Amino acid sequence: SQQGEEDPQALSIQEGENATMNCSYKTSINNLQWYRQNSGRGLVHLILIRSNEREKHSGRLRVTLDTSKKSSSLLITASRAADTASYFCATGSPSGGGADGLTFGKGTHLIIQP
Amino acid sequence: GAVVSQHPSRVICKSGTSVKIECRSLDFQATTMFWYRQFPKKSLMLMATSNEGSKATYEQGVEKDKFLINHASLTLSTLTVTSAHPEDSSFYICSATPIPGLAGGVGQFFGPGTRLTVL
Numbered sequence: 001s002q003q004g005e006e007d008p009q010a011l012s013i014q015e016g017e018n019a020t021m022n023c024s025y026k027t028s029i030n031n032l033q034w035y036r037q038n039s040g041r042g043l044v045h046l047i048l049i050r051s052n053e054r055e056k057h058s059g060r061l062r063v064t065l066d067t068s069k070k071s072s073s074l075l076i077t078a079s080r081a082a083d084t085a086s087y088f089c090a091t092g093s094p095s096g097g098g099a100d101g102l103t104f105g106k107g108t109h110l111i112i113q114p
Numbered sequence: 115g116a117v118v119s120q121h122p123s124r125v126i127c128k129s130g131t132s133v134k135i136e137c138r139s140l141d142f143q144a145t146t147m148f149w150y151r152q153f154p155k156k157s158l159m160l161m162a163t164s165n166e167g168s169k170a171t172y173e174q175g176v177e178k179d180k181f182l183i184n185h186a187s188l189t190l191s192t193l194t195v196t197s198a199h200p201e202d203s204s205f206y207i208c209s210a211t212p213i214p215g216l217a218g219g220v221g222q223f224f225g226p227g228t229r230l231t232v233l
Binding site for chain 1: 120148207222226
């Protein structure tokens with residue numbers, strides 16, 4: 001089954017505005033991670049939130065996790081042109097202990113307009 | 115921080131040839147590495163889990179004879195695309211977890227990817 005589906009698939013906002021991306025998943029998870037990918041490049045790990053956490057912050061990033069709704073959101077505040085990239089959520093299975101391959105969502109392509 | 119490299123970064127080959135892609139963890143040991151495939155404007159799909167000293171575990175639908183994986187050491191895994199065809203053209207990305215079973219750690223570290231184009 002598809003795990004980690006983001007919405008919106010594409011988002012275009014003005015520099016300085018906040019960007020919110022959502023992710024839904026279908027099975028139980030150990031943690032949920034958000035990654036960023038610039039066009040044609042590898043992935044950069046942004047933040048990991050454990051299943052027993054509800055909210056986590058890292059710089060301009062804020063991630064929430066609602067395990068009852070099987071959803072997560074990534075908020076980027078005060079967006080910058082350099083934030084233009086694709087953002088993916090990813091989940092691993094509870095039994096993996098962190099050593100599982102990840103299941104990625106389809107991603108949100110974020111465009112920050114100067 | 116933990117760095118994962120891939121070589122080559124891009125390769126163009128003729129149909130029918132085999133291509134080897136290397137994935138190295140530069141400053142940490144990884145008993146487990148993962149190989150993903152990404153089509154243009156699409157998400158990453160896990161292909162296989164590479165375990166040092168043992169056979170790789172392939173995801174459903176991934177041909178093990180087509181995509182040969184060898185995890186020869188704690189810092190190196192290789193993916194060989196055998197008898198490549200144009201439909202194998204894709205972006206291949208590897209990742210590694212520094213310590214196995216590190217639940218709630220810092221996630222996986224990804225290589226920069228290898229773009230394969232089969233003519």
